[in-house]
Amino acid sequence: MSAKPQAGIMGWGAYIPLYRLRASEIARIWGYDDSVVKSLWIEEKAVGGVDEDTITIGWEASRYALMRAKIDPGEVGAVFVGTESKPYAVKPSATIIAEALGIPPQKLASDLEFACRAASEAMRISVGLIASGMIKASLVIGADTAQASPGDVLEFTASSGGAAFVIGDPSNSVAIIEDSYSYITDTPDFWRREGFPYPEHGEAFTGEPAYFSHIMNAVKGLLDKSGLRISDFDYVIFHQPNGKFPLQVGSKLGVPREKILPGIVTPYVGNTYNGSALLGLARVLDMAKPGSRILLAPFGSGAGSDAFSILVLDRIEERRALAPTVDEMIKRKSYIPYGEYVKVRRKIVKA
Amino acid sequence: MKDSAPRIWRMRNNLYRIRYSKCKACGASFYPARASCIRCSSRDVEVRVSLGLGTLVEYTVLYQVPARMQDNAPMVIGVVRLDEGFELYGVIVDADIKDLRKGMRVEAVLRRLRVDGSSGLITYGIKFRPVIGAAHGEGSGRG
Amino acid sequence: MIRNVFINAGSAVEIDRHFDKGFKALALEAFRRLESSYGSVEPDTLVISSMAPESMSEQIGIAGVIADHLALRRLKVFRVEMGEASGLAAILTAYSLVSSGLSKGVLVIGVEKVSEYPVSLIAKVYSMIGDSDYTGLYGISPASEAAILAKIYMDRYGYSYEDLFKWPVLMHKNAVKNPHAQLRFMLKSDSYKDSPIISEPLRLLDAYPFGDGASALYISSMPGDTAVEISGVGSSNDSCDAISREDPLFFRSVRESFDDALRMAGIGRDRVKYIEIHDSYTPYAYIVLESLGLVERGDAPRKISMESSSIDTTYVNISGGLKARGHPWGATGIYQTYEVFRSLLGEAELSDSYGAVQSMNGPGSQSYSVIMRRVR
Numbered sequence A: 001m002s003a004k005p006q007a008g009i010m011g012w013g014a015y016i017p018l019y020r021l022r023a024s025e026i027a028r029i030w031g032y033d034d035s036v037v038k039s040l041w042i043e044e045k046a047v048g049g050v051d052e053d054t055i056t057i058g059w060e061a062s063r064y065a066l067m068r069a070k071i072d073p074g075e076v077g078a079v080f081v082g083t084e085s086k087p088y089a090v091k092p093s094a095t096i097i098a099e100a101l102g103i104p105p106q107k108l109a110s111d112l113e114f115a116c117r118a119a120s121e122a123m124r125i126s127v128g129l130i131a132s133g134m135i136k137a138s139l140v141i142g143a144d145t146a147q148a149s150p151g152d153v154l155e156f157t158a159s160s161g162g163a164a165f166v167i168g169d170p171s172n173s174v175a176i177i178e179d180s181y182s183y184i185t186d187t188p189d190f191w192r193r194e195g196f197p198y199p200e201h202g203e204a205f206t207g208e209p210a211y212f213s214h215i216m217n218a219v220k221g222l223l224d225k226s227g228l229r230i231s232d233f234d235y236v237i238f239h240q241p242n243g244k245f246p247l248q249v250g251s252k253l254g255v256p257r258e259k260i261l262p263g264i265v266t267p268y269v270g271n272t273y274n275g276s277a278l279l280g281l282a283r284v285l286d287m288a289k290p291g292s293r294i295l296l297a298p299f300g301s302g303a304g305s306d307a308f309s310i311l312v313l314d315r316i317e318e319r320r321a322l323a324p325t326v327d328e329m330i331k332r333k334s335y336i337p338y339g340e341y342v343k344v345r346r347k348i349v350k351a
Numbered sequence B: 001m002k003d004s005a006p007r008i009w010r011m012r013n014n015l016y017r018i019r020y021s022k023c024k025a026c027g028a029s030f031y032p033a034r035a036s037c038i039r040c041s042s043r044d045v046e047v048r049v050s051l052g053l054g055t056l057v058e059y060t061v062l063y064q065v066p067a068r069m070q071d072n073a074p075m076v077i078g079v080v081r082l083d084e085g086f087e088l089y090g091v092i093v094d095a096d097i098k099d100l101r102k103g104m105r106v107e108a109v110l111r112r113l114r115v116d117g118s119s120g121l122i123t124y125g126i127k128f129r130p131v132i133g134a135a136h137g138e139g140s141g142r143g
Numbered sequence C: 001m002i003r004n005v006f007i008n009a010g011s012a013v014e015i016d017r018h019f020d021k022g023f024k025a026l027a028l029e030a031f032r033r034l035e036s037s038y039g040s041v042e043p044d045t046l047v048i049s050s051m052a053p054e055s056m057s058e059q060i061g062i063a064g065v066i067a068d069h070l071a072l073r074r075l076k077v078f079r080v081e082m083g084e085a086s087g088l089a090a091i092l093t094a095y096s097l098v099s100s101g102l103s104k105g106v107l108v109i110g111v112e113k114v115s116e117y118p119v120s121l122i123a124k125v126y127s128m129i130g131d132s133d134y135t136g137l138y139g140i141s142p143a144s145e146a147a148i149l150a151k152i153y154m155d156r157y158g159y160s161y162e163d164l165f166k167w168p169v170l171m172h173k174n175a176v177k178n179p180h181a182q183l184r185f186m187l188k189s190d191s192y193k194d195s196p197i198i199s200e201p202l203r204l205l206d207a208y209p210f211g212d213g214a215s216a217l218y219i220s221s222m223p224g225d226t227a228v229e230i231s232g233v234g235s236s237n238d239s240c241d242a243i244s245r246e247d248p249l250f251f252r253s254v255r256e257s258f259d260d261a262l263r264m265a266g267i268g269r270d271r272v273k274y275i276e277i278h279d280s281y282t283p284y285a286y287i288v289l290e291s292l293g294l295v296e297r298g299d300a301p302r303k304i305s306m307e308s309s310s311i312d313t314t315y316v317n318i319s320g321g322l323k324a325r326g327h328p329w330g331a332t333g334i335y336q337t338y339e340v341f342r343s344l345l346g347e348a349e350l351s352d353s354y355g356a357v358q359s360m361n362g363p364g365s366q367s368y369s370v371i372m373r374r375v376r
């Protein structure tokens, strides 16, 4: 383990839109057998409303994170938005979110893109910025209104939502980021070309050489570097493109199911891309006892994975009730039919 | 005509938060913010920012929505009484029409107000939705 | 020296979707009708009231364009715009020009092209009558504000929607007799059941129809053979929105402008035997009647007589009102004034009494009142 914790999580916040589309509804529309739905372990997915996008979702999650961090927005020295569904191709989402949160101009702010792990990288960047003394606190947002071509198997899971974390002074944090490790290669498992609304993917190729290989290398790298073992962790959270993959990668790494299940949200809200593993982390922070150790391993296509070791502190107890929990947001839901989904997610071309 | 970038930029402080006036002479609060008190005419007013928590006191469901708002139809237009003691008209989102009731707790959230075609600006601003989690709508310490 | 001000002549074009006429043709038609009923006039001033020619007709400086089209020259030319109260604001302008001696004869034409675009675009332009940075930008339309005030009204005074629907029924009945009204057909007391909701609880039949129109008046310092004198004018303002007021169901500016006009005329409101009011949406008819002080607060729906279209001894909206005569925005105040003018000259019952016009932009955001009587 590295000598000294250099940054911590001061506050966390999640946001899941109200609307839900059942996987069975998508299967009915596009002629999939229910067995496909079952094999993915996806029950329903969150759908952002007609006036929601990555910026509004990021704002909501950030507001809750700032409430729990109990810091003045003026102390935030960086705002990073990890997303692959930027409302503007050119014009940062981070500036709009920061302005709306009252974060003053003396800051860094940018949108990061690395498929589903850009926000995860922003966490590592933030640790470096804080450890170096450049800034006092960083707001890291992972938010998406994930796109999927209508009828593509991806459509079962691609959803809307996000999570945000205030990274900062470990002495005023709810959890310490003890260590982290990244593993990145050039692997074309999933991509979206400039100006095209929907991504394409390599189907089975997204599995072994992409998701599994990168996460396992990142986790092994972290364990080697830190000297920790899987058994040292109470909770393990992986990127979750569906409900099945995190359990499978967990079993390859020898992680018991019960350590993975608390961080699994995708079967109930879908894959929120940059919010995916981070919503899992938010849910675990909603429940973890002080002293718990969390292994977090997001993954992004293209491809890369980061592994973090996070130690929960006593202070977490007093911060929990300051904002709604992930479970409160999972339970808050309103089902919509496929027709409304294609309307609100702007899949209908109008004059 | 295209949405004006200077206008949206100029208005951002009023779009992204609820800025109201508080009269130091008579104590009245009112929205939108004005240069003097709408009750006692005192010039001694200051602009404050609301915490964004309030109560729905009346509402209507608008079906004949103006141009550029069609995707939002029907729109719920409400009268919200903010905890700071003033009322304003606001767009209510994320509430099933049949679940709307006077007295429900709402909070200010950032949403898209309108979108200028497929290449113009997106204007963001404050709307209201029912508070998430029963415990989170009562306090006044969040905003 | 303050001069007396008279309305010598007037005219009105049928309010309709005049797809075949632009604002120039409508204004010309109103002018021709005025001259054919009265004889030729020689105005030294032209005042055009029009609310939204920029948005609807891509026209700025509309008064100059109309003056040229009418081939009138050597004129002082003005356009008056105060939203949907533009017409009465134009009358106040003409009044002050004549009473001051600056003008001797003012031709006032209210003209509006409304039906140029689909309903959603018309609704968008109409939404600009309030504070655009507050309500307009958010899609909080005038119809939704009227609907909210209707619900507060029903709640406070214990009326059902059916109780309020009396007003559209009465207005349609009146409009049948008005040759220039847009909606000249009767409604049944349950007609609302087939009428689409625009903003719950208000239905399409609770709102004024979209139509184009032009109406003209000749206002001068000379009474001529027959004339109606403008005995009093008044104007006041309030917040753009109704909900920030202490009582959203009392239109203070309506009361103040009416009181000012009565004071100027030197009469009590009991001398007003006929009034045209601004009833763009059903609830506003009741709120305006109560704000004018013609009926106790909360009593208007009960007290309005369906037989005589009157409240106590005052006839109200014999024309059919904005609801059924129509509301071509900036032209409406001119239509209202013309209707009262025509009745004062034509109805023996009114020959010795006063007539009045009430107009406002939004929910009493800005208000204008005119009081007049026949003098010859």
Ligand SMILES: [Zn+2]
Residues within 6 Å of the ligand: B023, B024, B025, B026, B027, B028, B037, B038, B039, B040, B041, B042
């Ligand atoms: Zn005051």
